[in-house]
Amino acid sequence: xxxxxxxxxxxxxxxxxxxxxxxxxxxxxxxxxxxxxxxxxxxxxxxxxxxxxxxxxxxxxxxxxxxxxxxxxxxxxxxxxxxxxxxxxxxxxxxxxxxxxxxxxxxxxxxxxxxxxxxxxxxxxxxxxxxxxxxxxxxxxxxxxxxxxxxx
Numbered sequence: 001x002x003x004x005x006x007x008x009x010x011x012x013x014x015x016x017x018x019x020x021x022x023x024x025x026x027x028x029x030x031x032x033x034x035x036x037x038x039x040x041x042x043x044x045x046x047x048x049x050x051x052x053x054x055x056x057x058x059x060x061x062x063x064x065x066x067x068x069x070x071x072x073x074x075x076x077x078x079x080x081x082x083x084x085x086x087x088x089x090x091x092x093x094x095x096x097x098x099x100x101x102x103x104x105x106x107x108x109x110x111x112x113x114x115x116x117x118x119x120x121x122x123x124x125x126x127x128x129x130x131x132x133x134x135x136x137x138x139x140x141x142x143x144x145x146x147x148x149x150x151x152x
Contacts, residue, residue: 001025002070005040009062012042025075038071039063125151 001024003011011020012035017028024031035042041060051057117125128148135147 001073001075003073004070005038005065005068006062008035008038008071009040012040013059016048017042024073026073027076030076034071034073039065 003024012031017031021028021031026034032042034040040062043057043059047057047059114121128151132148132150135143138144
């Protein structure tokens with residue numbers, strides 16, 4: 001997609017980058033980078049809040065540019081998700097849509113048991129199991145009732 005500096009300036013001066021960017025198929029951070037690269041001023045932090053409160057706000061005018069070339073904006077491509085170096089740890093579900101970018105939903109696959117938990121987590125699990133075992137072996141009804149619940 002190509003857009004002129006003037007059109008981009010008008011877009012970013014009428015609404016927040018977080019609202020404009022999705023319509024262009026990119027993130028707000030990417031749009032801010034494009035604006036900086038092509039010397040297009042955009043409202044800074046707090047601009048839209050102050051404007052909504054009726055305060056006086058000023059936006060820098062569009063500076064002249066010797067090269068009036070259109071700006072290329074490429075929609076973000078879906079990323080291949082890899083966790084732990086394997087693609088089997090996550091399932092990417094891409095909805096069929098006619099929009100420029102397809103939303104991606106990540107569904108993590110959680111194992112029943114951890115193979116090698118972090119030492120702090122391993123200590124917590126061992127302590128939890130010890131307290132549970134002691135409570136059930138005590139034959140005290142109150143301790144049995146208040147014993148920690150079993151982990152998966």
